[in-house]
Amino acid sequence: MISRRKRLCIALILMTVLITACSRIKDKTKYEETQIKMGTAMTIKAYGENGEQAVSDAFKRIDEIERLTSLNISTSEVTSINNAAGKRYVKVSPEVFELIKESMELSKMSQGAFDITIGPLVKLWNFGTKDARVPSSEEIKEKLSLVGYEKIKINEKESSVMLEKPGMMIDLGGIAKGHAADQVVDILVNYGIKSSIINLGGSNVFVLGEKNKQELWTIGIQHPRKVQGDGFLALVKESDKAVATSGDYERYFMVDGKRYHHIIDPKTGYPADNGIMSDSLVLDSTLVKNSSMIGDALSTAVLILGPDKGLRLIESLDGVEGLIATSDYKLLISSGMDEKIESISEDFEYDAQRR
Numbered sequence: 001m002i003s004r005r006k007r008l009c010i011a012l013i014l015m016t017v018l019i020t021a022c023s024r025i026k027d028k029t030k031y032e033e034t035q036i037k038m039g040t041a042m043t044i045k046a047y048g049e050n051g052e053q054a055v056s057d058a059f060k061r062i063d064e065i066e067r068l069t070s071l072n073i074s075t076s077e078v079t080s081i082n083n084a085a086g087k088r089y090v091k092v093s094p095e096v097f098e099l100i101k102e103s104m105e106l107s108k109m110s111q112g113a114f115d116i117t118i119g120p121l122v123k124l125w126n127f128g129t130k131d132a133r134v135p136s137s138e139e140i141k142e143k144l145s146l147v148g149y150e151k152i153k154i155n156e157k158e159s160s161v162m163l164e165k166p167g168m169m170i171d172l173g174g175i176a177k178g179h180a181a182d183q184v185v186d187i188l189v190n191y192g193i194k195s196s197i198i199n200l201g202g203s204n205v206f207v208l209g210e211k212n213k214q215e216l217w218t219i220g221i222q223h224p225r226k227v228q229g230d231g232f233l234a235l236v237k238e239s240d241k242a243v244a245t246s247g248d249y250e251r252y253f254m255v256d257g258k259r260y261h262h263i264i265d266p267k268t269g270y271p272a273d274n275g276i277m278s279d280s281l282v283l284d285s286t287l288v289k290n291s292s293m294i295g296d297a298l299s300t301a302v303l304i305l306g307p308d309k310g311l312r313l314i315e316s317l318d319g320v321e322g323l324i325a326t327s328d329y330k331l332l333i334s335s336g337m338d339e340k341i342e343s344i345s346e347d348f349e350y351d352a353q354r355r
């Protein structure tokens, strides 16, 4: 039993968290709300009528997605699949089934760089927790044998999924927020919202329509070595685009001057170290279906592939543009992106040679 005092304490802590976690701004033409979801601060700003209802429904939908996909929720479908690894198929919702299938396609597209079976390695490194540490090479080798999207078995008819080996783990952390952003956009559009900016933790932004008749949305791409919100790598002007960013600065720790961050190269088991600090992909939602989800996964993949292969992947895809901040402070920009860029940080040198 929890004592009354303890209960009161817990209630007070929860209240403080809720008060700081949620904020609402309402006026006749604009509704804006921020909530902590999927471990990050998410803000949705919608212009026009029905904004409040649309945003409220959008947050409910994000909750649903989190309940299905989170590794921290013992009843999530992803947790069930992981618990049954090496033992049995688990029947899942059409939504999770599709997400897993799409993830496998994105693995193929990215030469295995994006791989949702990275779970055992993410857990081993423990980024973002107090237990984060550099594992031994033996530990890494052992976990690497549990990674590989080709070891995911799926049964279309039964809508069920099984991981081939015990100890395997699916981690949708590199794609779930993008999927959530696509779902939010659908909800807002169904409510008739024509102008909105959706920011799911900075790494997944979607700009719907234009800010107003005279103006496109301006998106500030985070500078990979400046405090969040305090310095931009570039400002881009866009409408109807998904902008997905992956960086080595999101969750990381330093040991002996070396940075260890949360995006793991499935080939080595170590954080990607191929010359990119961050990359942002800009996807045209009128050309690419599920643009935020695809962008989320591919931005993670580009960070692993490195500048040259990454840029080649971006250039090979219709409706996908991007910019890459390399470790030697060069900024690579894909061919369709130049005219969209307002300004770039003076810390970076624009490098047109590489593409």
Ligand code: ADP
Residues within 6 Å of the ligand: 113, 114, 115, 116, 118, 122, 171, 172, 173, 174, 175, 177, 203, 204, 245, 246, 247, 250, 262, 263, 264, 265, 266, 296, 297, 299, 300, 304
């Ligand atoms: P963020 O979560 O900061 O938006 P990303 O979209 O780049 O950043 O996703 C990083 C997350 O993806 C990690 O925290 C981890 O859960 C997962 N992940 C790490 N490495 C890979 C990988 N190679 N393939 C797929 N997912 C990965």
Ligand code: MG
Residues within 6 Å of the ligand: 173, 174, 175, 246, 295, 296, 297, 298, 299, 300
């Ligand atoms: Mg991602």
